[in-house]
Amino acid sequence: MVLYICEEDLIKFAKNQFHMSETAELKLGKSIYHLPILKGTENEKAIDIEKLREQTGFITLDSGFKNTGATKSAITFLDGEKGILKYRGYPIEQLADQSTFLEVAYLLIYGNLPTKAQIDEFHHQISRHTLVHEDMKKFFDGFPSKSHPMGQLSSLVCSLSSFYPESLNPHQTPEELDLTIIKLLGKMATIVSWIYKKSLGHPVIYPQNKYDYVTNFLYMTFGQRTEEVHIDPVLVSAMNKLLILHADHEQNCSTSTVRIVGSSDCNLYASISAGISALWGPLHGGANQSVIEMLEKIRNDGGDVDKWVLKAKDKNDPFRLMGFGHRVYKNFDPRAKIIKKACDDILSKLGIKDPVLEIAKKLEEVALSDAYFIEKKLYPNVDFYSGIIYRALGFPTEMFTVLFALGRLPGWIAQWKEMREQEEPIGRPRQIYIGENTRDYIPMHKR
Numbered sequence: 001m002v003l004y005i006c007e008e009d010l011i012k013f014a015k016n017q018f019h020m021s022e023t024a025e026l027k028l029g030k031s032i033y034h035l036p037i038l039k040g041t042e043n044e045k046a047i048d049i050e051k052l053r054e055q056t057g058f059i060t061l062d063s064g065f066k067n068t069g070a071t072k073s074a075i076t077f078l079d080g081e082k083g084i085l086k087y088r089g090y091p092i093e094q095l096a097d098q099s100t101f102l103e104v105a106y107l108l109i110y111g112n113l114p115t116k117a118q119i120d121e122f123h124h125q126i127s128r129h130t131l132v133h134e135d136m137k138k139f140f141d142g143f144p145s146k147s148h149p150m151g152q153l154s155s156l157v158c159s160l161s162s163f164y165p166e167s168l169n170p171h172q173t174p175e176e177l178d179l180t181i182i183k184l185l186g187k188m189a190t191i192v193s194w195i196y197k198k199s200l201g202h203p204v205i206y207p208q209n210k211y212d213y214v215t216n217f218l219y220m221t222f223g224q225r226t227e228e229v230h231i232d233p234v235l236v237s238a239m240n241k242l243l244i245l246h247a248d249h250e251q252n253c254s255t256s257t258v259r260i261v262g263s264s265d266c267n268l269y270a271s272i273s274a275g276i277s278a279l280w281g282p283l284h285g286g287a288n289q290s291v292i293e294m295l296e297k298i299r300n301d302g303g304d305v306d307k308w309v310l311k312a313k314d315k316n317d318p319f320r321l322m323g324f325g326h327r328v329y330k331n332f333d334p335r336a337k338i339i340k341k342a343c344d345d346i347l348s349k350l351g352i353k354d355p356v357l358e359i360a361k362k363l364e365e366v367a368l369s370d371a372y373f374i375e376k377k378l379y380p381n382v383d384f385y386s387g388i389i390y391r392a393l394g395f396p397t398e399m400f401t402v403l404f405a406l407g408r409l410p411g412w413i414a415q416w417k418e419m420r421e422q423e424e425p426i427g428r429p430r431q432i433y434i435g436e437n438t439r440d441y442i443p444m445h446k447r
């Protein structure tokens with residue numbers, strides 16, 4: 001196994017970017033404390049509170065981590081106000097337009113764009129690990145036919161740790177860890193396509209290593225055992241773009257989950273499985289499924305978009321416009337911009353007219369000119385149009401979040417690896433206790 005590049009230099013580079021000369025002053029009663037200020041390479045600023053409790057007895061409270069930096073990372077930069085997203089310094093627009101998913105995976109995990117020899121070797125290694133153990137098929141037989149693909153994916157990825165127990169060692173050498181990573185990248189595409197095949201009750205298709213990563217995935221998903229399959233290059237290009245756009249998004253809910261689970265020295269497969277579970281929720285990756293369900297509901301209800309916008313604004317109505325709003329993007333989501341255009345291109349190339357696309361566009365138009373959405377800075381996010389493309393490619397709605405997970409995999413791996421290489425401590429937030437004070441136990445017969 002080849003170790004592609006050592007990340008030490010990147011980490012050293014990132015560490016050198018901090019300017020620690022300034023401090024912030026905190027006044028608590030009569031005491032003044034000086035807290036170090038950190039600056040990132042893009043000039044983002046943070047107050048370092050690591051020693052705050054030790055020095056003052058206070059903790060900070062930040063429900064939902066709305067303003068808490070959990071790590072220093074050299075992988076992805078995003079500026080929510082300006083709508084900027086970059087992987088390892090490369091703008092998402094350039095990567096989505098010119099790169100492939102495998103190249104982006106390499107970039108995220110190893111820090112630099114690969115040379116031709118490096119990407120060939122990377123692909124060669126992954127191709128040698130696309131088969132999943134035949135015993136894993138027994139799990140598929142055990143899942144009820146209606147079980148959600150995300151539940152299956154999370155279980156199957158976690159179960160890889162039982163097939164590859166060497167991954168349990170938290171002190172794997174870089175070469176051993178590379179093999180664990182390669183196995184996961186190779187097997188994930190096979191697992192995802194098999195989940196789809198099983199949902200149809202169809203026989204699974206084994207990988208063909210003559211194909212590139214994305215073509216192989218589409219071949220296993222849409223191929224038949226009996227005939228030679230032609231995978232439409234339009235599909236391959238669309239799939240590459242979607243996977244690239246989802247490949248990383250710094251410290252979001254699922255990525256933070258992966259890092260925090262991994263911080264207990266838990267193995268890569270189980271950590272990623274936890275990330276898959278976090279992604280499943282409709283406020284996070286599960287929104288792509290919810291968007292299409294919502295658009296269909298609006299269509300079946302007669303297509304009155306204004307009525308649903310009113311519902312979304314009503315505080316007493318739990319309905320939210322799915323695919324709208326984002327914790328960090330407050331101007332526009334650069335991924336949504338690319339996806340909206342891709343959606344038009346792909347549907348026209350495939351000659352598909354999808355009535356929900358018309359509803360989506362109308363909804364976007366109405367919402368974007370509405371004071372509620374403007375004031376709250378709610379814009380369409382990555383999930384708003386992605387489902388329409390997945391549908392056009394032939395995927396059923398329940399598979400959408402699984403495709404998000406396939407795309408996010410290299411990002412999760414890169415973040416998990418960085419967390420290990422930076423030797424981050426176990427993740428363990430504090431709390432403000434608001435429960436009862438000490439009470440004496442009362443035996444049952446006296447209550």
Ligand code: CMC
Pocket residue numbers: 064249252282283284285287312313319320321322323324325326327328376378381382383
């Ligand atoms: N429809 C209607 N109102 C909304 C929406 C929405 N989609 N999103 C937020 N708001 C309102 C919310 O009610 C709140 O109003 P108020 O200040 O009066 O209480 C305000 O906007 C701020 O919302 P928040 O929930 O406090 O913001 P957050 O940063 O905690 O949540 C979010 C972000 C993405 C969870 C939220 O916008 C949402 O639920 N969106 C719909 C689900 C969705 O599309 N999720 C996918 C996110 S992108 C994919 C990914 O990376 O996960």
